[in-house]
Amino acid sequence: MVGVLERLERLRAAADLVAGRIPDALAGKVDDVLARSNRRLAVGPQTVVALAGATGSGKSSLFNALTGTRLAEQGPRRPTTATTLAASFTATNADLLDFLGVPRRHEVAPPEPDMTDLVLLDLPDHDSTATAHREEVDRLVRVVDQFVWVLDPQKYADAALHQRYLRPLAEHREVITVVLNQADRLTAVELSQCLAHIRRLLDDDGLTGVPLLATSAVTGEGVADLRRHLSRLAAGKRAASARLAADVTVLAAELDRHVGPARGSGADRRVVDDLTRRLAGAAGVPVVVDAVRDSVRHRGTLATGWPVVSWLAKLRPDPLQRLGLGRRPELESPGLRHSSLPARSAAAHSQLSSALRAVTAELGEDLPGPWRDAVAAGVREAEPTLGDRLDRAIVETELPAERSPAWWTLVRVIQWLLIAVVVVGLGWLTLNAVLGYFGLGVLPMFPLGPEDGLRVPVPTLLVAGGVVAGLLVSGLSRLVISAAAGAAARRARKRLEYAVAEVAEERVLAPARAEVARHDAARAALDRLR
Template sequence: MSQIASQLATLTEALDLAQGRVPAEAEAHARAVLAHAPRRLAAGAQTVVAIAGATGSGKSSLFNALTGTRLAEQGPRRPTTSSTMAASFSATNNQLLDLLAVPRRHEVEAPADGMQDLILLDLPDHDSTATAHRDEVDRLVALVDQFIWVLDPQKYADAALHQRYLRPLARHREVITVVLNQADKLSPEDISRCLAHIRRLLDDDGLHDVPILATSAVTGMGIDDLRTRLARLAQGKRAAATRLQADVAVAARSLDGAIGRAETRGVSRETVSRLNAQLSAAAGVPIVVDAVRSSVRHRGRLATGWPLVKWIGRLKPDPLKRLRLGGRRGTAPAELEPMGDLARSSLPARSAAASSHLSTGLRSLANELSDGMPAGWRDAVYRAVHTSEATLPDQLDRAVVATDLKVDRTPVWWQVIRGLQWLLIAAVVAGALWLTLNVVLGYFGLPRVDVYPMGPDGGLQVPVPTLMVIGGLLLGIVLSALSGLAINAAANGAAKRARKALAVSVAEVGREHVVAPAEAEVQRYAQARAAVDRIVG
């Protein structure tokens, strides 16, 4: 029983993994097996053998001969068994017969040693004109441990029998015994020919190696052999497990065909790169990178520009603040409005082109991962990829807001340039005051302050205060121009760093909300495939 328990656990695992991803018929069949099997095992190891056959095949006569009773009514022309009857050769196992829903129950003495753990069922005729009779046969065919299919010399090749019952049970051939009844009506040569023909028909049905016996309820031919076979099955106490193993195997093969054998794979780097590029476009990363570049230039010029005119730059807003960005990673700038635990940016809504490119990228990812999978699993991968599509804009916006763009730090050299600019301003002011003082003193006829002319003797000599004014102005302009070049280089570097940081954040969103769910679905497929393989081999 440990083997069947293991197989049932494996089938449960496979079915749980494949739920909603395989055809409903295959799933329902497997669930029916899983629902019945534990109850059948719990009902005991008694062997339930059903005798099935067509009208006039002598099925009920054979039942009476095997049980040594006259419990079954016999009728040569019309079905006389309207409901299934059970003959138990020991105390009635009501739990088992309740499970099989067999209403007519009898206890009889075992006619042969070893039959005590046997329950024999007489089913209605499978070709009965009464629909309820056929339904009863179909129901019990799916439940009992062993079958005895009773054929008669006139109708053993009946197409309905082979197409409706025998052929579909090809995978249950371990639980089938075929009996050619009424053999007393045939000569030995005819019996041999009939048995040989039946063997060919059974082989065509896929029922290779199924035992075939010739019997006669009238003369007793083959009855003892059939009893011996039944006793051996009952004593082995394996019939129920054998039937359930066959049921599990059939259900697993049904899942096998529904799941297919697609080669699973991860997402290629090229596909991930394309997806991240499309996510970046949808997240407005190019806009943010340009804003970082412009923000560094803006702040750098304010910090290092010529102090007398840089106030004009303060009239322009910081490009990053306009987008409500620029805080450290994991925190939002104080001026931003809260959005849960983060803040929302003011990036423009993604364009129709970006949305289209993103949808194309998601579809490409789903197609790549689900290539070769059956339709149900392709749909599951598609759903996994697109589940977060509606929330991706918010997720991407959160990622952009939470990314440390590293633009809120003021470089030391900006402070140095600022200090130099103010020194130059001080020199200009001091020189201008010096010159103004001498003008005032000259106006009142007072001695002027010495200006210490500088220059070659006999050549152009320029007073120190004049040099301070002119030199300060020129040096300030030159310093602003040189710092502007440095700021441009710094802005490009900051934009490059921001692009990398944003790429990491966007890739994390793609991995968590798109790639990981899709790969989990692929892994689920591989696990289901492996579970089925453990059953079907």
């Protein structure tokens, strides 16, 4: 059996989780019960029993009969109890009565030994014409440990009593006793019929099983039985805890209606993938992937192309650098970098908003209104800064095109060696032409080829072979670079989509999932509470 202190702690934990997600009135009730419970438990275990009833029910007469005094004023035609009267059957617990706000205090000898831990209150009439009297009853109904509702044969079925007090206290049936006073005015048959009718009314009010006694303050009938009943309550020293436990139970039921069933914080994989895809589109990932492919081709052409013509590629900017991506040594702090990607189109913005709404609908499905609104607010809060965060993720992602393969350097060396071969051949031919022009002896040409066939001088072979080999190496390199550019683009797409997925998780999904997880934690806390 969970003690009232532990249940109050569980209520406090649940209240923290549902803060801002329940109506203010209900939150106020929770705060009031928690604050009142702490104070009530701190002022002692005495049992506070309040006699409540309508004008003319003989409540004050019954109070006098129970205490064996004439402390309570009695009046047959008008309410005579203007303020609550307290009778303590031991030394007055001032802290307890201060907590109750009862200034009229008396100490009386206990008629029963077990009544020493009992404090009996005589409340004003709940149907009094004086507003202050009704307010006093309403105030104390919220704080006393046990109620004894005193009815009379004439007005026991009064709708005001049942609708305003008894029916709303159905969850507090453990702390309610009902007394039919003035039993001396009825015959035995009438009393039996009256008690049976009252029991049916109490059942209709949800108060099945509450103690129902018949008393007469005039003849003393049933007074001893009521004293023994109150003595048992006082001796058990559980009335205060039972009252607080009933308050917690009522609040738990109200909170339960506003929290609803557990939802689970998972989102459909399809919705998450769709969000990542649309965020990637909005972030310009396809544009960057194309730029990576073109950049590899561009830089590969510069590195491995035939040097005679490859320099023309320098006239075109690197596709990645044109987007503000790739290696930029002048910017040492990645956090300061921004890309030059084209602004998001209206269509992309619409698709992004649609994806965010889909996530909101998926995670907020079946949640109560305030929780669903909180999920939507978490997603909306990310939208204004989402563009900048995606741009930074793109900029900070290391792209495959930023690194030059080692074989490019080897091909570049080969190309320049072939250029050197061409230069040697041209120089050889040019020198012989100049020497021949001036009638000087030329350098030997060392023709190569069959004796009876075409013989090609070595310088010519150097020039032609260097050019052909350079173009062939450039062409073969271009084929390899094209394949490498495709592979680099695919790796870039994976890395960029991963970076976008991290942004989606951090800025969109995590806040929304946190709200769903908070709801599930509140649901679990209420399950433990109930």
